[in-house]
Amino acid sequence: MSQTPSDDDIKRLAREAGLDLPAEFMPELIEAYGHVRQMTERVRAARPRGDEPAHVFVASAFQPGKDKR
């Protein structure tokens, strides 16, 4: 597991993400991020370069006639 970010780290990351939260909501973010971070650590795995994710672009969905009515 990578180094646990400090509360100040999380506040900085939030600001960099454009989330300049009022102080009253910051404890929520810090606590929730602790849970999310455990999950993201678990899904980090070495995978083949060609291992495509579940949301690849499907060109046929954009063919004329399949667009908006």
Add this chain to the structure above:
Amino acid sequence: MTELAFLTIAEASHLIAKRELSPVELTEACLRRIETLDSQLDSFVTLTAERARAEARAAETAIMASGPRSRLHGIPYCLKDIFDAAGIRTTAMSKLLADNVPPRDSRCQEKLAAAGGVLLGKNATWEFAHGGPSWDILFPPARNPWDCTCSPAGSSSGSAAAVAAGFSPATLGSDTGGSIRGPAAACGIAGLKPTYGLVSRRGVLPNCFSQDHAGPLAWTTEDVAILLQVIAGHDPEDPGSADVAIPDYSAALTGNVKGLIIGVPTPWLEKEAPPSAATMAAFEAALDVFRGLGASVRPVTLPPIEQFDDAKKIIAISELFTIHADDLRKRPELFGASLRYRIIAGALVRAEDYIQAMRLRTELARSLQAALSTVDLLMLPTGEPARKLEPIHPSTLFTQPSLTAAFNVGGNPALSVCSGFDARGLPFSLQIVGRLFDEATVLRAGDAYEKATPWRDKRPVL
């Protein structure tokens, strides 16, 4: 005679077709129950009584002139308050959308209206179909008709409560991790999460684009099949919509499950996310019913449930944050605390982690379909019986394993049906999961089970 409001869709449509029941009588019976009893449940956030009366009169006139145009003609229904109906506010229970009146129907509403249904109103939901139960949002949370001190679960909470209470024979909900099946289970009704893409989500407020499903809830599986027939089908305006043939779902309800092979994800139920002893006893009894009907049961091994939950939740929180980012940056105080907690950390999920979760999803979905190539159906409990309606720490979303979310990751159809009652009189539930786009087999099994058991004969008393 059965109280009119307790008629199933199948029963009511049969009587309407024979001109022995008027849509006006049926609609009035539903409205009467809602107006006198919903103060106990808060299952509706918007009641469209005059519109319903007008639609019922129009249906009556049309049916008297030329017969019903569908099995939903003249049948009352309602919508979770994230489905748009033109001219009626869609709030998602959020202060952010208190005055949101959409100009256009959702695709599902278009289809239900075209089938001649009678819209009663909009049902309570957890905020944006994700955070709850909450007491700091636009409306109070719905309660469970089997015990008003208990939760109907979420997020399609008002939808399930309204059907169980006999306020409406039909409703639509949405399911991103179990939000149709959980409330259906808690309220002792039938609720189907169809295959991803089978039912259009156009005009339905999103929770998580890549895992959102719209689907029907009703008292019986037979009624769920009738509703699915109306709302299923390709929609070019939903990017996830599947262009597949739609079978006759009601015709699939033969009552025959002889020879079906049922897989049970034993490692999940014994080690990874073991249900209570009472829930497992009810589940084993349900499996015995299927054995008695000629099906066979065997254990199957699926990938660890934690992997499904991790993929589901990382994807969901990333997409949720993207959807709500502007409001979270500008007016975070307008969110309920439960929803805000559950999405705010999405700001810090790296693109790499989202993509890794999407890669894991591909792997898990393939494994799930491989397991389902060796059996016809998977069965497991949907969850535990209803808990008390009280604040729960929003972190439970991240920390508690889910018996439902895996099938949002895989996209498979999954039905919850009532499988008895616990010592408090609260419903147990059975979850039936099928192969992609094989709703017919899922519904056939659910219907056969309901007809072989007495659970559909008991209604909550308000």
